Amino acid sequence: MDWGQILTQIFSQGFGTQAVVFALAGIGLNIHFGYTGLLNFGQVGFMAAGAYGVGMAVFWLEWNFWFGILLGIAYCLGLALLLGVPTLRLRADYLGITTIAASEAIRLFVRWRGNRERTGASEGINDFADPFYANNIFTRPGSQSYKFLFFEYRADDLWVMLIGWTVVALCVLVTWQLMRSPWGRVLKAIREDEDAVRALGKNALSYKLQALALGGVIGGLGGMLQVIDKQSVQPDTFNPVITFMIWTVIIVGGVGRVWSPVIGAIIFWALISGLEVFLRELLQTGAGDEFEQFLNLNVSNVSQVKFMAFGLGLMLLMRFRPQGIFGSREEMALDDR
Amino acid sequence: MTGNEPTNEIVLGVTAGGGGAAGAEMEHDNPVAGLFDDIEGTPGVAKPDPILVAKGVRRSFGGLVAVDVDYLEVQRGAITALIGPNGAGKTTFFNLLTGFDKADTGHVELNGDSIDGVASYKLASRGMVRTFQLTKALSKLSVLENMKLGAKDQGGESMAKALITPLWRRRENEVEEQARGLLDRFNLTHMSDEFAGTLSGGQRKLVEMARALMTDPELVMLDEPMAGVNPALTQSLLGHVKQLRAEKRTVIFVEHDMDVVRDISDWVVVMAEGRIIAEGTPESIGKNQAVVDAYLGSSHDSALDFSDDDTPSEASDA
Numbered sequence: 275m276d277w278g279q280i281l282t283q284i285f286s287q288g289f290g291t292q293a294v295v296f297a298l299a300g301i302g303l304n305i306h307f308g309y310t311g312l313l314n315f316g317q318v319g320f321m322a323a324g325a326y327g328v329g330m331a332v333f334w335l336e337w338n339f340w341f342g343i344l345l346g347i348a349y350c351l352g353l354a355l356l357l358g359v360p361t362l363r364l365r366a367d368y369l370g371i372t373t374i375a376a377s378e379a380i381r382l383f384v385r386w387r388g389n390r391e392r393t394g395a396s397e398g399i400n401d402f403a404d405p406f407y408a409n410n411i412f413t414r415p416g417s418q419s420y421k422f423l424f425f426e427y428r429a430d431d432l433w434v435m436l437i438g439w440t441v442v443a444l445c446v447l448v449t450w451q452l453m454r455s456p457w458g459r460v461l462k463a464i465r466e467d468e469d470a471v472r473a474l475g476k477n478a479l480s481y482k483l484q485a486l487a488l489g490g491v492i493g494g495l496g497g498m499l500q501v502i503d504k505q506s507v508q509p510d511t512f513n514p515v516i517t518f519m520i521w522t523v524i525i526v527g528g529v530g531r532v533w534s535p536v537i538g539a540i541i542f543w544a545l546i547s548g549l550e551v552f553l554r555e556l557l558q559t560g561a562g563d564e565f566e567q568f569l570n571l572n573v574s575n576v577s578q579v580k581f582m583a584f585g586l587g588l589m590l591l592m593r594f595r596p597q598g599i600f601g602s603r604e605e606m607a608l609d610d611r
Numbered sequence: 612m613t614g615n616e617p618t619n620e621i622v623l624g625v626t627a628g629g630g631g632a633a634g635a636e637m638e639h640d641n642p643v644a645g646l647f648d649d650i651e652g653t654p655g656v657a658k659p660d661p662i663l664v665a666k667g668v669r670r671s672f673g674g675l676v677a678v679d680v681d682y683l684e685v686q687r688g689a690i691t692a693l694i695g696p697n698g699a700g701k702t703t704f705f706n707l708l709t710g711f712d713k714a715d716t717g718h719v720e721l722n723g724d725s726i727d728g729v730a731s732y733k734l735a736s737r738g739m740v741r742t743f744q745l746t747k748a749l750s751k752l753s754v755l756e757n758m759k760l761g762a763k764d765q766g767g768e769s770m771a772k773a774l775i776t777p778l779w780r781r782r783e784n785e786v787e788e789q790a791r792g793l794l795d796r797f798n799l800t801h802m803s804d805e806f807a808g809t810l811s812g813g814q815r816k817l818v819e820m821a822r823a824l825m826t827d828p829e830l831v832m833l834d835e836p837m838a839g840v841n842p843a844l845t846q847s848l849l850g851h852v853k854q855l856r857a858e859k860r861t862v863i864f865v866e867h868d869m870d871v872v873r874d875i876s877d878w879v880v881v882m883a884e885g886r887i888i889a890e891g892t893p894e895s896i897g898k899n900q901a902v903v904d905a906y907l908g909s910s911h912d913s914a915l916d917f918s919d920d921d922t923p924s925e926a927s928d929a
Binding site: 456469471476605 | 732747749752757766773806822823825
């Protein structure tokens, strides 16, 4: 068993680009659900909106890449209005139903053949982010990679991670500041009881729209970072499973806490990738033959088994620490009253 | 929520006793005392200075006409009770007046201005605030945060300004001072930092009323403020309602407990089957045959029990 290899994987993935993407999407979802009580089951739709904003700006409109980021943000705002205006007047469940459907509709629409010239349809959009990498401060002649202890990073990855974690830090800061302000107080009050908020003279619908838009844009930034990292926008990377992984991230961290999506995302990716390497090592060394037989573990089902194991962990968490890592049990108990 | 029946008798005892430190503390001036003496108690009667006027307000759910109010004026500065058997349409009428429901037809005027179709959240800035039959304490906010939410003109409630603390810090401090003052008045200071969800039912009623006062309203609409509250706290709540009148605010409240109604209201409006069937002073209303019929003739609602010696009525003789 090569523990060094496992640890390397845990650290590099736990702080890698995927963790950044999930942290951003989680910060957005946490604003929706954790603070405002909006049931958004289509966060991946906002990620796709952001990603396709950048991609389409370069590919279809032939804009400058950096303006593409603005287009991505505009797409997210548009999506928030589109989803929010008709559904936010209704009960919370309607938003949930609409968002999950909308996120699938977006995926199917962008991969539709008729959109080939705009979205690249099922081939997607590739190599659109060169200007992003042109500014890479880690680029140096000769070597393309950096070694820290036993981690090795490509210069491009380091650049994405630097920008990514900086954006995460900014979003955490903004969330923290907003949630301690009177604005955040109104959101939390809406989560508890919307009618009471309206009776006290606040336009609850407007606040819910603002929260949906803000969380959507932050989720969109996550989507942008994901496609910039891959230099490729692919419709099928934005499938509904991603939304539920992001829910997992904020539940692990504890809903309604500023840091929870960040720590949740790190733990999620560290565990998922650590588990994968661990199971592969197990297969190679034959150290756990009985265990392998019990799970019928083989090379082709390792990635399924790792999610099974993660699911089991999640169930145990719900049983023994339902408030997540940062949540407060005292606060959670108030739900039962 | 606990039932009201055992509560009533105890309240009666306290009221009849008339003494005690709590009772003495609760004496408040009545700025509208005597105002209603010359007003005839007929449905739709005009008042000297109405703050709220409802004309032809009608709301039906399918075939059921829940509210059908021809005309009602509510006197400024007085405590008006809205009573009626279960299902009389009191809460629906409340919802129509406060913009939480939309009337099929009719007009409502607040301070002479029409508020037809005005969104519920805009009414707070026009001086009208309401509470709810099922208390809406915001469980996961502290009591102090609950209070601060009520304050008007908070710049920090705009997203852009919220980002920069100095833009809202000063107002926030003012709001906090106002909130602490009200918490003190409602004897809730010791609970300021607790989650509102940890309060008892009665304390929640107090928080909801105090929070409503943060908007500095002219007209306070209380939907069953005493429901499920223990006798001692009922006395305290009654005192607070009288205090509102002493501060020249108008109060409309829905109530089932006739002892409460007689104790604090200046004027009583009786609804049954969606209509206003009677209006009058609390003394006169118990003698009104239409009221007696509405209560005892249809639902035998136990809440309207006139066996009290102070106000003998046909009901007790029957």
